Amino acid sequence: MTNDLQTQVIRKLTWRILPFVMLLYFVSFLDRVNVGFAAITMNHELGLTPAMFGLGGGIFFLGYFLFEVPSNLILNRVGARLWIARVMVTWGLLSAASAFVVGPHSFYALRFLLGVAEAGFFPGIILYLSQWFPTRQRAMAAAAFMAAAPLSTAIGSPISGALMQMPAFGGLHNWQWLFIIEAIPAVVLGIAVLRLLTDSPDKARWLTRDEKAWLIAVLREENLQRHAQPGHTGHALGALRDPRVWVMSLIYFGTSAGLYTLGLWAPLIIRQFGFSAFDTGALNAIPSVLAVVAMVLWARNSDRTGERTWHIVVPCVLAAVGLVWAGFAQSATGVVLALVAVNVGISAAKAPLWAMSSTFMSGAGAAAGIAMINSIGNLGGFAGPFAIGWLKSATGSYAAGLFAVAGSLAVSAMLTLMIGRRGYRVASAVH
Template sequence: MEESEVQKRTLRRISWRIIPFIMLLYFIAYIDRVNIGFASLTMNKDLGFTASMLGFGAGIFFWGYFLFEVPSNLVLHKVGARLWIARVMVTWGIISGAMAFVQGPTSFYVLRFLLGASEAGFFPGIILYLSYWFPARHRAGVTALFMGAAPISTALGSPISAALLEMNGVLGLAGWQWLFIIEAIPALILGVVVFFYMTDKPEQATWLKDDERNWLVSAMNAEVASKAAEAEHSFIRGMADKRVIALALIYFGTSAGLYTLGIWAPQIIKQLGMSSMMVGFLNAIPPTVSVVAMFFWSRHSDRTGERTWHVILACLLASAGLVIAGNASGVVGLIAALTLVNVGISCAKPPLWSMPTMFLSGAAAATGIATINSIGNLGGFAGPAMIGWIKDKTGSFTGGLYFVAALLVFSAVLTLLLARSQNRKDAVACAQAAGD
């Protein structure tokens, strides 16, 4: 479809206004979620943590996320992104900084749970927010840019986190304590900025020209109206739709892969005898490659309109990378394998997140997206926790990496089954329409 001049101009203006800012927010959010991976390089010894303790504590974040995700997204839908995202960021910044004062396993588990609870609603809230501003056919590419902040935060944050560990002894604090304190500060600052910078809905966008605002409001209203006959709108439908549950289970595998990388990649690289600083630089290589791959993969998904195989192939690539990583014995082989995992995980997520708003809108979209994210992110508990437990039992990361690889194969298979089920449903609907 040929885009008009006002359409191009509007999309360009809202893209520059919204995307870099939400990328910055997610950049900080992801650092605060996974900086425990770098902190553990010295914190584990200081506090006497085993691999199982680290894996469980890192993963319990997602139980807080799970319990508060749907309520948080519903509040955002009611009060607006500006107020709620600001609240989320300030709260998580305070708790993230408090991680510096962990004394043992119990305080570690409690603060990680509270961090998850405080951050609940941020990610699905942004996904929902994007559905207010960008037409569906542009959403995978936009989502990819937003989600590109996760690998970018690893690429840039790894050397920074490693450098902060070198502050050991400054003012009597350990390096890992400085890491938590300093990396919490941006969330607090940006929480205030969000309140004054964000615009809740296109109707309120005074920074758009009149013709741009009118086109955008009309386009988004028309899209909602076109889905009205078939899209689900209610709170209950958003939680109970079988497609939502299937997407949540698919997302479970991709989350297990993502947070396996975020939490354990520094430890996996460190076991090859690297210094913390070298770990920081090596850990930055795979996500750097994945950012580029994600951009082109999601653009291809938007251009073709195809989502299913873009998810399946990416999941299988990540699974293969985990198997290879479990058998890698040298630095080059390990980094190459982790690059495959990063590329696969990063490429799977944008087309996956373009699916729910194709059949949900209104309150159902808010609850559906939050349900997918909250259930799916429990993979962020299962992956890291199982790797830690298996590492303590076997002395190796291999078994845990195989476990996460199997979860990604399950995600790929379930994606195929969901697509076939939806195709059958569409065929029946077309046949009924023809009969009428």
């Protein structure tokens, strides 16, 4: 009976929670990286050099970094429903406001404010999933949620490419309409969050009494087991001082540098072979479709085996090799194939990484620790795009920047091996 009840509850959690939070992240990621398509005409009209665009694209993560931990602690206190709604409405409005930048300084300011507005969304959802899904299903839940990022690229790239072929009307150019049109779903969904998101299992009217009792008991038991383990972190300050949190932040730094290098620069790297905006979007979608499949299958295998370390190391190495390949590639076919390797590697590494982090933290410690890993790690989202732009301006080629980001992923792989050997592998939960 217990196995049947477990299957029933996990199925309900999967269908009730995951599609909606995936949709939220889909829109979030689209609003973060659509600037890569806007750049096709925006950079010329605003007089942005590659270095300026790389700085503006990456400065989003400085605002994100500064407000990530406070935002997640507020979410832990007031509940995901209210705080995620606030986050989405404000980032939607600021994303739309990006249509009205007039030069590099206003571009930098809007990107910074967008990062401030969105701070807390991603780690908030990761924390939220840990409050609903038992340990054995957590990597799979995280993978489903994070699959929205490559899906956003796969579906959003052709849409963004098509919007970039619009003629000017209403006094606005195509890149301005891109920002406005793609910001609308964030505001609409932010309002929908107030109705559709449930803060915690004890408030879930869509679970029966038995289902609710089983889920609360399992999560409480796992929480007690974590508290009993040596090195468990349950308080915010303890998490911020925990060396494991800092090491995992550096690991995540490399994966974020790779992810946002793809998001901001892949359209321009593909575009240099002479494709139209729409064809660029279609080609940019191909690697992301394959990345979604790889992410889900890899996370499922990680949950099945209970192994996390090599499930992070192997994808990081694959992504690093792909970036080096992209730097040497001389044809559109070579670049797209290289981007497949990068997309698959970066996407596959993320779910096991977040599943590993949730094994030694809980409560306020998890809220602070997850936010710290994400905030410091996402500085890679600043460093990677900026390095590409700066080195492109200095050398005239994308290769040097791609090699630098590959190096950061190689460091991520080495740090994961180090933390794995020190005994921070996830332990399989027994239910």
